[in-house]
Amino acid sequence: MSDTGDPESVVKRGDDVDYEPVDAAEGLSKGVLLDESDGAPNFAMRRFELAPGAAVPRHTNAVEHEQYVLAGEYVVGIGDEERPVSPGDALLIPAGVEHWYRNEGDEPG
Structure with a gap:
């Protein structure tokens, strides 16, 4: 934030x-792209990246x-349903709904 209190743009x-x-989960890594520390x-x-087999x-x-799925293919479970996802797919997981992920492929997802 600037001294005037006006928000500043961020390109990371x-x-x-x-x-x-x-x-x-073993095989899961996370990078924070933007959050409160960026204003x-x-x-x-x-x-997030999920390693093969993780x-x-x-x-x-x-x-x-x-x-939003950037790379790889993996299985996402939401509620009582499992679905395969791949690059370009978008997901909405409502608050309080049980969910999980499984990478059965040979590349990170």
Whole structure:
């Protein structure tokens, strides 16, 4: 933020994003693209990568998730349904709905 309190724009290069392992699942890493530290107090944009053979266990979240698949193919479970997803697919997972992920492929998803 500037001294005047006006919001400032942010352009963060992909190479400047640090990725770290996520404790919830082996083979899952996360990079924070934008969040409150960038001046977005009500928004977080993150990029996750799920390694081949890795899975994220069933869980719920207090807030909805909007997701966009950038690369790879994997299975996402939402509620009592499983669906394969691939690049270009978009997902909406409502708050409080159980969901999980499984990468059965040979490349990261």
